Amino acid sequence: MSRVNTVLGAIPAEELGIVAIHEHVGYGMPGSELDTRWWKTPEERYAETVPKLRQFHEYGGGTFVDVTGICNGRDVDYYKSLSAKTGVHIVACTGFVGGDTALAFFARASVDYLAQHFTHEITVGIGDTGSKAGVIKVGVSRGGRMTDLDKRIYRAAARAALRTGVPILTHLAIDAENAIAIFAEEGLPLDRVLFGHVDDGVNADKTRDVWIAEQGGRIGFDTFGYETELPDPPFWARPRKERLDHFLRFIGGEGRLRQVLASADANCSPLGWPGVKGHTVNYIFEDLIPDLRDAGLDEDTIRTVFVDNPADFLTIRR
Incomplete structure (x- = not known):
């Protein structure tokens, strides 16, 4: 039987339902917990997050994949509480958003050490939580080219993925070569x-993106909702129609539908920064899926993107 690690235990991939494949319960840079301007009590974070996850569940969302990573605010006991309270499956990750977010202890670590650490968090558990990571996060540091540390993390992630069978998810697809x-x-x-x-x-x-797909990689259109039309758009925003047209062009290529996954990259309760107002994981249901239907996509295609492809990707394959 196909299995996926969630914070409350492994479940059959068939039970994941609609998946938000690239999201954050609470993301911040290392040290953000010391910033008194943006620091939040656990109660404040809970009050911001629970309604969003409950709405996600009410809309029909089944699984929220948190790819916050080590050193960026990952809190697995908190995820367990949220999952139990809202009914949403939460998948936690091991790995790093990028080498530039790894604290010095990890930045000095060897490939073997990092691979062993990732493997432990997948097969034994994250800290003393008893919860096992279901995906490995890697990323390209600021500057647009992989640093030596990024390359060590990617290599360690590959070794851990081969040992454990869990997949890898990247932050940015630049420097893909x-x-x-x-x-x-x-x-x-x-x-x-x-x-x-x-x-x-x-x-x-x-x-x-097309070249990566031709090499066999999966493609994440996962910043949906970060639009220039927002009242205060972030620097990575993009016009809504431009992003949607990009997505539709991509899936129109022969065979590429089975390689694509989509998400909103929302931050339920930002840590150390104000976040982006007006953007949540529920953009998937409130705007994206209606836009896809208006563009002529049928229900089978939408299911492929949000149910079938994520289930296949997240399934542990040793």
Whole structure:
């Protein structure tokens, strides 16, 4: 039977339902917990997050994949509480958003050490929570090219993925040539890698999404909702129609529908920064799926993107 690690235990992939594949319960940079301006009590974070997850569940959402990563506010006991309270399956990750978010202890670590650490969090558990990670997060540091540390993290992630069977999800799909070369050297099939954020407003024109798909990688259109039409759009925003048209063009290519996943990259309760007002995970139900229907996509296609493809991707494959 296909299985997926959630914070409350492994479940059959068939029970995931509609999946938000790239989201955050609460994301912040290392040290944000010391910033008195944006610091929040646990009660305040709870009050911000629970209504969003309850709404997600009421809309029909089944699984929320938190890809916050080590050092960026990952709190697995908190995720367990949220999952039990809202009925939403939550998948936690191991790994890092990027090498530039790894604290010095990890930044000095060897590939073998990092691979062992990721493997432990997947097979034994994260800290003393008893919860096992269901996906490995990796990323490209600021600057647009992988640093030596990024490359070590990618290589360690590939080794852990091969040992454990869980997939890898990337933060940004730029510098994909280096990433794909590392995965090839380690013998990791690219269908176990989701190259994320191909649609963001900063890097979309630098991302070789079709080429990555041709190599066998999965493609994440996962910044839906970060629109220039927002009252105070972030620097990575993009016009709504432009992003939607990009997505529709991509899935129109022969065979590419089975390689694509979509999400909103929302931050339920931002840590150390104000976040983006007017944007939540529920953009998927309130705007994106209606837009896809208006564009002529049928229900089978929508199910492929939000149910079938995520279930196949998240399934543990040793």
